[in-house]
Amino acid sequence: MNNNPVELARHSIHHVHELIHRVFTNADGAGEAAIAPLMDVFSEDFSMVTTSAAVVGRAQVEQLFKGAVGARPGLEIDISDLHTIWHEGPTVALRYKETHRQNQRETSRISVAILRVHQHSTRWLYLHETPLAQENPA
Template sequence: MHNTIVEQAKHSIHAVHELIHAVFTDQDGNGAAAIDRLLPAFAEHFSMVTTAGAIVSREQVEQMFRGAVGARPGLEILVSDMHTVWHEGHSAAIRYKETHRLEQKETSRLSVVVIRIHEHSAQWLYLHETPLS
């Protein structure tokens, strides 16, 4: 069991990206089912800033995932360089590097996510992505 808020938040980052990978690759035919496990990780009023600078809502994120099942077979996602930016009470902000590899092309981004932990369940409140390559 992850016994601190920060450890639980970091665990959530890995778990969410494993589900995102399952959606994009649909390797075992469970990409659509992965969406149903992924969506509860995002708070009702979740929003994010994409690498292109667009501000999107939870509903828009859901639509994107539903349209992306199996769209990137062969995709690899690597999460690294996690750093706690802020922690107070049951919430934490974590910065991490996310790298996507597909067909000999690699792109990376730095992201900061604000996560609230409630009864050992993580909810993402906000995500901000900045492209590196």
């Protein structure tokens, strides 16, 4: 992979969701071990707007993940429709669709993430999730 900020940011979207999947499913007992590398991608002043419109900071996100280890066995996470919506210098804003499938239920959200890329390190600055209307069962 080269040092293109957009490519590195796009890669980070997929990588972060792979780690989130490990936490939620605790596949092979790797859930707890995935928390540290997952939290390393979030800047100290990271904040997000959740699908329920709550504004939370990095510490709250970390607590959520610590309490969610293994809570969703069988979960599938799919990232699609990944688009760059803004890019200036090392900062990239990406929009993507995130779909969760579990127990024949499917939910989706559109997210906008703002990331800062420095060489081989990517930090998430902000995330805004908007739920999509309930879809048909998978």
